Amino acid sequence: MADVxxxxxxxxxxxxxxxxxxxxxxxxGEFFILLGPSGCGKTTTLxxxxxxxxxxxxxxxxxxxxxxxxxxxxxxxxxxxxNYALYPHMTVYExxxxxxxxxxxxxxxxxxxxxxRVHEVAKMLHIEELLDxxxxxxxxxxxxxxxxxxxxxxxxxxxxxxxxLSNLDALxxxxxxxxxxxxxxxxxxxxxxxxxxxxxxxxxxxRIAVMNKGRxxxxxxxxxxxxxxxxxxxxxxxxxxxxxxxxxxxxxxGDKIILECPGHREEIRDPELADAVRRAGVREIYLGxxxxxIKILKHPEPGTFKGKVYVVEPLGSEQIVxxxxxxxxxKVKAPPTLSLQPGETVxxxxxDWKKVMVFDKKTGKALKGATP
Amino acid sequence: xxxAGPRRVRWGVLAVFLTPALILLTAFVxxxxxxxxxISFECKHGFCLKNYVDVITQQSPDLALIYPPGFGGPxxxxxxxHNIVWILIHVPLTTMLGLIIAYLLKDTLGGSFIKSxxxxxxxxxxxxxxxxxxxxFDKYVGxxxxxxxxxxxxxxxxxxTSYPQTALIALxxxxxxxxxxxxxxxxxxxxxxxxxxxxxxxKVDGASERQIFFKIILPLLKPATLVxxxxxxxxxxxxxxxxxxxxLGGPGGASTxxxxxxxxxxxRELDFAKAAAVAVLLALLTLIPGVYMARRAVKG
Ligand SMILES: Nc1ncnc2c1ncn2[C@@H]1O[C@H](COP(=O)(O)OP(=O)(O)O)[C@@H](O)[C@H]1O
Ligand SMILES: [Mg+2]
Numbered sequence: 001m002a003d004v005x006x007x008x009x010x011x012x013x014x015x016x017x018x019x020x021x022x023x024x025x026x027x028x029g030e031f032f033i034l035l036g037p038s039g040c041g042k043t044t045t046l047x048x049x050x051x052x053x054x055x056x057x058x059x060x061x062x063x064x065x066x067x068x069x070x071x072x073x074x075x076x077x078x079x080x081x082x083n084y085a086l087y088p089h090m091t092v093y094e095x096x097x098x099x100x101x102x103x104x105x106x107x108x109x110x111x112x113x114x115x116x117r118v119h120e121v122a123k124m125l126h127i128e129e130l131l132d133x134x135x136x137x138x139x140x141x142x143x144x145x146x147x148x149x150x151x152x153x154x155x156x157x158x159x160x161x162x163x164x165l166s167n168l169d170a171l172x173x174x175x176x177x178x179x180x181x182x183x184x185x186x187x188x189x190x191x192x193x194x195x196x197x198x199x200x201x202x203x204x205x206x207r208i209a210v211m212n213k214g215r216x217x218x219x220x221x222x223x224x225x226x227x228x229x230x231x232x233x234x235x236x237x238x239x240x241x242x243x244x245x246x247x248x249x250x251x252x253x254g255d256k257i258i259l260e261c262p263g264h265r266e267e268i269r270d271p272e273l274a275d276a277v278r279r280a281g282v283r284e285i286y287l288g289x290x291x292x293x294i295k296i297l298k299h300p301e302p303g304t305f306k307g308k309v310y311v312v313e314p315l316g317s318e319q320i321v322x323x324x325x326x327x328x329x330x331k332v333k334a335p336p337t338l339s340l341q342p343g344e345t346v347x348x349x350x351x352d353w354k355k356v357m358v359f360d361k362k363t364g365k366a367l368k369g370a371t372p
Numbered sequence: 373x374x375x376a377g378p379r380r381v382r383w384g385v386l387a388v389f390l391t392p393a394l395i396l397l398t399a400f401v402x403x404x405x406x407x408x409x410x411i412s413f414e415c416k417h418g419f420c421l422k423n424y425v426d427v428i429t430q431q432s433p434d435l436a437l438i439y440p441p442g443f444g445g446p447x448x449x450x451x452x453x454h455n456i457v458w459i460l461i462h463v464p465l466t467t468m469l470g471l472i473i474a475y476l477l478k479d480t481l482g483g484s485f486i487k488s489x490x491x492x493x494x495x496x497x498x499x500x501x502x503x504x505x506x507x508x509f510d511k512y513v514g515x516x517x518x519x520x521x522x523x524x525x526x527x528x529x530x531x532x533t534s535y536p537q538t539a540l541i542a543l544x545x546x547x548x549x550x551x552x553x554x555x556x557x558x559x560x561x562x563x564x565x566x567x568x569x570x571x572x573x574x575k576v577d578g579a580s581e582r583q584i585f586f587k588i589i590l591p592l593l594k595p596a597t598l599v600x601x602x603x604x605x606x607x608x609x610x611x612x613x614x615x616x617x618x619x620l621g622g623p624g625g626a627s628t629x630x631x632x633x634x635x636x637x638x639x640r641e642l643d644f645a646k647a648a649a650v651a652v653l654l655a656l657l658t659l660i661p662g663v664y665m666a667r668r669a670v671k672g
Binding site for chain 1: 580583
């Protein structure tokens with residue numbers, strides 16, 4: 001059991017800065033998720049922790065020990081690769097036993113003990129009946145379990161996983177999320193898990209680090225990154241659909257603060273919001289609103305945003321309505337009972353200004369989060 | 373036309389496409405083979421096995437396939453034995469050398485340059501290769517005798533191809549040099565197809581470089597190894613040109629091989645029937661690895 005710390009880690013590939021001054025502290029036993037769009041440096045970060053990539057700058061600590069210069073084999077980490085990387089010439093049994101067999105002497109294990117441990121983890125992952133097969137004869141879900149088993153059998157200090165569920169079909173993916181999380185909690189192994197799927201991250205993580213372009217934008221619990229995104233990028237990355245962003249200007253009129261947005265102009269009445277804007281002293285802001293925190297009205301009311309229905313996506317229990325406000329598309333979650341026609345004029349109203357997030361347009365940094 | 377469903381064999385089309393190929397194949401491949409086989413059984417009065425008995429029991433050292441009087445001493449041991457010795461030395465050496473070079477030069481700076489130099493051994497005509505071997509082992513200009521001279525090993529600072537003790541081994545070592553490019557190229561290509569993930573997974577799993585090589589890379593190279601071994605065996609069985617140019621099977625039959633014996637029956641003895649008999653024997657030998665390979669290929 002161990003914690004993992006990255007200190008100012010930088011990795012460049014030629015001109016590309018894949019990992020840009022990353023600082024992280026993953027606590028012992030934590031299920032930690034690196035979340036970000038494709039190409040943001042998640043895999044590279046994971047590979048640096050595994051020792052497969054050497055950082056250009058910075059240090060890596062596992063269990064308080066500086067492992068930056070250690071080989072992967074000396075770090076006591078296990079990794080599940082995106083495509084599982086099961087050895088095709090070995091049976092499932094041999095695959096799982098491999099990490100134990102190759103250092104049988106070092107670990108002081110007998111053949112019987114290895115056999116016992118392979119069966120133990122195979123039983124845990126429900127793959128006992130597959131032990132004699134070759135990886136080529138397994139389905140994606142089965143291969144994934146074997147890869148997990150191989151990573152588990154050694155009882156490593158840290159478990160690293162690179163998008164392990166991305167090759168599975170949607171249904172299996174949801175099942176495996178729950179199972180993986182249960183397994184991780186049951187074993188208490190520090191886990192660093194990479195994904196680009198925000199729903200996966202939200203449902204599994206103890207804490208999430210949201211990455212973009214090699215940088216960590218925010219580290220927090222799923223709740224924190226959802227309600228208190230530190231950066232406009234986080235708000236637009238998390239949520240399904242993610243938060244809507246409106247570009248607005250603020251002007252001071254004596255004591256009043258006037259908010260000018262597309263299709264909307266009014267005095268900011270919410271004291272918290274007014275305070276945040278005043279304190280930052282900025283002119284241009286992004287307003288962030290979650291689709292589920294917006295109401296659609298058919299008639300104007302003070303403090304609403306006027307727009308036009310663009311597309312309606314019925315999802316059964318709800319519908320997603322795309323509304324254009326002066327060219328900006330805003331997605332709104334509406335009850336299925338609301339009947340709307342494309343082209344219809346509607347008025348959007350924030351359910352509660354406390355749930356509206358505000359970001360500095362220049363830096364993207366949050367001025368105010370949402371109150372859940 | 374629907375694409376799915378069992379395809380009907382259209383005999384007309386089949387005939388149009390197959391007939392020219394079949395005619396050519398019959399005229400230039402099947403007929404000569406059958407002719408050779410027929411000749412090999414030809415005697416004064418009809419057909420018999422005498423040619424085979426004669427070539428197998430032949431005891432003139434430069435024509436013998438098996439030459440027991442030479443056993444226990446230096447060659448000649450008979451052409452068939454020479455071919456077998458050739459295979460026993462050449463196959464493991466070439467296979468291992470090719471693998472080692474390909475592995476060491478993978479991802480090495482300038483690796484592909486060195487690989488292309490080694491590959492030259494493959495592209496030069498074997499006749500030229502035979503000449504080069506002759507020079508390489510020449511007392512006055514050759515590098516190998518010079519090295520032994522430098523090391524003070526007088527007995528090997530000689531023109532290797534002129535002595536029965538060294539002629540065969542000189543040719544075999546020379547063929548290693550000529551043929552390693554093949555084995556290296558096959559292995560280099562095969563190494564490229566091994567996903568980096570397997571090796572990295574093994575690293576994280578705690579395997580050392582050695583274990584990665586022997587437990588992951590080597591087993592994954594099995595198909596390549598099969599090709600290299602079988603092709604080398606085939607080449608060794610058919611070997612002719614470098615022997616012809618470098619030693620002409622000499623001295624005293626000490627470096628002769630099956631194909632050269634066949635040629636000698638044909639061109640020197642003018643005994644076509646015996647030449648055909650040796651040719652058939654040689655063909656049967658090459659069929660063993662050939663059929664094995666073909667079956668593997670069909671099975672996929
Ligand atoms: N071995 C490499 N050589 C060159 N560029 C690389 C290499 N590995 C990753 N990169 C680049 O670094 C960036 C981050 O890649 P990666 O860590 O794989 O992203 P992610 O896993 O988040 O999709 C990308 O721009 C990618 O092209
Ligand atoms: Mg990746």
